[in-house]
Amino acid sequence: MPRTPREPRETRLRQGSRQRxxxxxxxxxxxxxxxxxxxxxxxxxxxxxLRQVAEEVGYTPTTIYLYFADKxxxxxxxADEGFVRFGEQIHTAAAAVSNPVERLWAIGxxxxxxxxxxxxxxxLMFMQRSDFLLAKREGERRPRIDxxxxxxxxxxxxxxxxxxxxxxxxxxxxxxxxxxxxxxxLRISKLPFTAERASAAADMTLGAMLAxxxxxxx
Amino acid sequence: MPRTPREPRETRLRQGSRQRxxxxxxxxxxxxxxxxxxxxxxxxxxxxxLRQVAEEVGYTPTTIYLYFADKxxxxxxxADEGFVRFGEQIHTAAAAVSNPVERLWAIGxxxxxxxxxxxxxxxLMFMQRSDFLLAKREGERRPRIDxxxxxxxxxxxxxxxxxxxxxxxxxxxxxxxxxxxxxxxLRISKLPFTAERASAAADMTLGAMLAxxxxxxx
DNA sequence: CTCTTTCACTTAACAGTGTTATTTTATTGT
DNA sequence: ACAATAAAATAACACTGTTAAGTGAAAGAG
Numbered sequence: 104m105p106r107t108p109r110e111p112r113e114t115r116l117r118q119g120s121r122q123r124x125x126x127x128x129x130x131x132x133x134x135x136x137x138x139x140x141x142x143x144x145x146x147x148x149x150x151x152x153l154r155q156v157a158e159e160v161g162y163t164p165t166t167i168y169l170y171f172a173d174k175x176x177x178x179x180x181x182a183d184e185g186f187v188r189f190g191e192q193i194h195t196a197a198a199a200v201s202n203p204v205e206r207l208w209a210i211g212x213x214x215x216x217x218x219x220x221x222x223x224x225x226x227l228m229f230m231q232r233s234d235f236l237l238a239k240r241e242g243e244r245r246p247r248i249d250x251x252x253x254x255x256x257x258x259x260x261x262x263x264x265x266x267x268x269x270x271x272x273x274x275x276x277x278x279x280x281x282x283x284x285x286x287x288x289l290r291i292s293k294l295p296f297t298a299e300r301a302s303a304a305a306d307m308t309l310g311a312m313l314a315x316x317x318x319x320x321x
Numbered sequence: 322m323p324r325t326p327r328e329p330r331e332t333r334l335r336q337g338s339r340q341r342x343x344x345x346x347x348x349x350x351x352x353x354x355x356x357x358x359x360x361x362x363x364x365x366x367x368x369x370x371l372r373q374v375a376e377e378v379g380y381t382p383t384t385i386y387l388y389f390a391d392k393x394x395x396x397x398x399x400a401d402e403g404f405v406r407f408g409e410q411i412h413t414a415a416a417a418v419s420n421p422v423e424r425l426w427a428i429g430x431x432x433x434x435x436x437x438x439x440x441x442x443x444x445l446m447f448m449q450r451s452d453f454l455l456a457k458r459e460g461e462r463r464p465r466i467d468x469x470x471x472x473x474x475x476x477x478x479x480x481x482x483x484x485x486x487x488x489x490x491x492x493x494x495x496x497x498x499x500x501x502x503x504x505x506x507l508r509i510s511k512l513p514f515t516a517e518r519a520s521a522a523a524d525m526t527l528g529a530m531l532a533x534x535x536x537x538x539x
Numbered sequence: 540c541t542c543t544t545t546c547a548c549t550t551a552a553c554a555g556t557g558t559t560a561t562t563t564t565a566t567t568g569t
Numbered sequence: 570a571c572a573a574t575a576a577a578a579t580a581a582c583a584c585t586g587t588t589a590a591g592t593g594a595a596a597g598a599g
Contacts, residue, residue, distance in 0.1 A: 233510035278526035285503025308496035316530030
């Protein structure tokens with residue numbers, strides 16, 4: 104039989120109560136986060152309001168500040184969820200293909216698919232608040248997502264394999280990112296850029312770029 | 322001697338007065354427009370406020386509404402000035418080169434130069450309020466600027482000359498626009514995308530694209 | 540079981556924003 | 570000098586994010 108601590112029952116009760124309260128707090132925090140996410144997705148960046156979130160979740164606006172530092176912090180958490188989803192999709196798409204050039208193609212299309220399927224999130228993450236892209240979370244050092252890193256490594260692999268003309272892999276990666284971002288951004292902006300047109304432009308552009316990146320003796 | 326009209330002096334005075342008043346009105350309108358433009362350029366899209374414009378120009382906020390329908394109308398006029406400046410720069414750059422492929426290169430660099438030199442305007446015109454791009458002004462039918470048209474025609478000319486692989490000129494144009502917009506947008510977003518890096522990416526990307534667009538037997 | 544402290548939450552308020560209806564002021568026409 | 574007209578200002582509404590102060594209930598200590 105183990106020795107009984109000094110105040111076994113009381114402390115246990117105390118801790119249980121604390122735990123329960125903490126749990127409830129996290130639950131409300133999650134509820135706010137969820138309400139904010141859906142409200143953001145329907146109303147968009149400009150129409151997103153803290154007060155509406157409070158209304159939706161059934162509390163006064165000031166209560167939000169007990170769980171989030173300010174509007175930006177809440178917005179950042181929404182973006183952060185988008186970043187992990189984005190990262191997963193890019194990663195699985197990249198992992199499915201071994202040939203570096205084909206992998207670049209797959210990454211590009213996964214990128215554009217995310218933008219097409221989550222336009223409001225893409226807008227937040229890469230257009231209105233691209234500063235979030237580099238913002239490090241509490242404690243973490245490196246930013247949440249590193250698409251550019253994956254692309255750069257893949258380009259480098261292609262160069263090593265002789266599939267891509269030698270050069271600065273980082274610059275190639277920048278260019279590929281710019282191409283994808285450009286198509287995604289034009290598609291999302293309310294220009295007469297239909298899904299078909301964007302898709303055609305993407306295939307053409309990525310194709311031309313990857314073709315242009317081939318070694319001279321191709 | 323010509324016959325005197327019924328009320329020569331009075332009507333002339335009347336007209337003069339009216340003209341003067343109308344002139345003053347246009348002057349104030351212009352003053353508002355100018356103040357708005359500079360204020361917009363310093364404070365950016367999000368920090369741009371009608372009330373600050375009124376303050377700057379020395380009137381109450383409501384007076385602005387006697388000259389502009391609403392904030393959007395004022396913003397549109399600012400954007401519109403940007404569009405004409407942009408159009409001029411693109412046009413002169415395009416006119417300086419005859420070879421279609423070289424002209425595409427020149428247009429691309431003129432595009433990026435404008436974005437680099439007028440980031441706040443570019444942001445308004447092509448990022449935050451790209452809907453202005455298609456909005457037709459009072460009376461005019463077609464939208465203010467048609468970069469895509471120039472690019473498309475140049476691509477078509479390149480195809481006709483056998484310098485560009487046959488295909489859909491519109492899709493090629495879309496792709497080239499996307500590339501430029503992507504680089505400009507990434508550059509403007511506060512990412513660690515220095516001017517040199519953007520320039521290198523631009524040269525590489527446009528180069529690869531134009532190379533990839535060459536006929537097969539190149 | 541009572542008292543005190545702690546904590547979640549609300550109320551009230553401030554400083555802004557765009558926008559509208561109403562009222563004052565100045566200018567013009569008769 | 571007086572009436573019509575146009576320009577500008579006041580006051581107000583409905584919002585926004587955010588902060589300081591107050592309230593009420595639960596938790597901890599004696």
